[in-house]
Amino acid sequence: MLSAISESKSDRIFTVLNYTFLVLLLIIILYPLIFIVSASFSSAQAVTSGKVWLWPVDFSVEGYKAVFNHSKIWSGYANSLFYMVVGTLINVALTILAAYPLSRKGFRGRNIFMFLFVFTMIFDGGLIPTYLLVNDLGMVNTRWALLIPGALAVFNVIITITFFRTTIPGELLESAQLDGCNDFKFLWKIVLPLSAPIIAVISLFYAVGHWNQYFDALIYLRNENLFPLQIILREILIQSEVTSEMIGYATEFEAQTGLRELIKYAVIIVASLPVLIIYPFVQKHFVKGVMIGSLKE
Incomplete structure (x- = not known):
């Protein structure tokens, strides 16, 4: 030895x-x-x-x-749990639906779509135009104001795309297609079961973001019954x-x-x-x- x-x-x-x-x-x-x-x-x-x-x-x-x-702490907890659970489900679904086609080399125009996604990370409309848009869509002072405007995070889309490219080989899709499997069935039956790690990652990112949500609620919500926990704690702590x-x-x-x-x-x-x-x-x-x-x- x-x-x-x-x-x-x-x-x-x-x-x-x-x-x-x-x-x-x-x-x-x-x-x-x-x-x-x-x-x-x-x-x-x-x-x-x-x-x-x-x-x-x-x-x-x-x-x-x-x-x-x-009196409002329990309603704040319930609202935050609602925003976290429902919002995370929406976020994860949209992220996977966006990342899967962009991860496939055979998808035509994927570079254009990817550029449009990344463009939003660099340039933003600003607070006032965003508020006007949310207001015109009738979402101000509703739960949707905290769920829809931030429903997709481009960073999470990028890491999900990378995961799909490095984990789900194209040969697996070709083999499934030979057996008569379409893209939706392939995504549901094969891709999702193999993607538990990345789903856990983006779910945690989204869930923490919803749980700590404060600024959007402060801007869009006026009804105290819709306030998340962070706004209630603000009333207790800051004030x-x-x-x-x-x-x-x-x-x-x-x-x-x-x-x-x-x-x-x-x-x-x-x-x-x-x-x-x-x-x-x-x-x-x-x-x-x-x-x-x-x-x-």
Whole structure:
């Protein structure tokens, strides 16, 4: 058996420095997350007095009670879930329908269509023309205003095209056509089952985008019953909207001030939790899809 190759002194120094840098980077990234979680489960007095550093101090769920006592928080959750689920289904369907023909070399005019897609990534009509268009289509103050205007992301189309080109060979289509399979059946029966990684990737991209949707809702929606969660959290967080409805058991100014600070951390957890729950289930496909989709033809 060959003896292990010994590291040189410079290699060992590089390894130590590399691990030290990575540990410091991990601490820099991880500490704010730990602090937010700890602060959200601490008492208002501990948060305002700066006693919270790493672990929760005077464990309390007052911040979460205040957030979930807000009358609109549950409607905001329901609306955001609707926008995320329905919007992602629309996004993924349109992305696959656009990417599949553009990935086939035999599709005539695909370079022209590809140019038109990429053109929209460079040039945009602007906010006012976009609003006028959405208004003329009758979608302002409707759910469609958050689903249709951004129904297709060109970047996701590009990585999906690359995935199809590198994963689905043209010979497979030719073989299926010899057996009497048309393009729609080939897409449904063969392409989609083989495309789970890239579907997971673009689904996660679209779902996170819908869940964090804020600006479009702020522009297009006026009906509070249609507001997504992010707009509701804006009312609570940015406008510091702490009402007697939310605290109920304490109406003193001092209690309101402390609770206002506590709510800031609670709303971050409330807004991030659904995405954190979804990610572990698609992580395997996500990593594989991103790596394959990043390859050039």
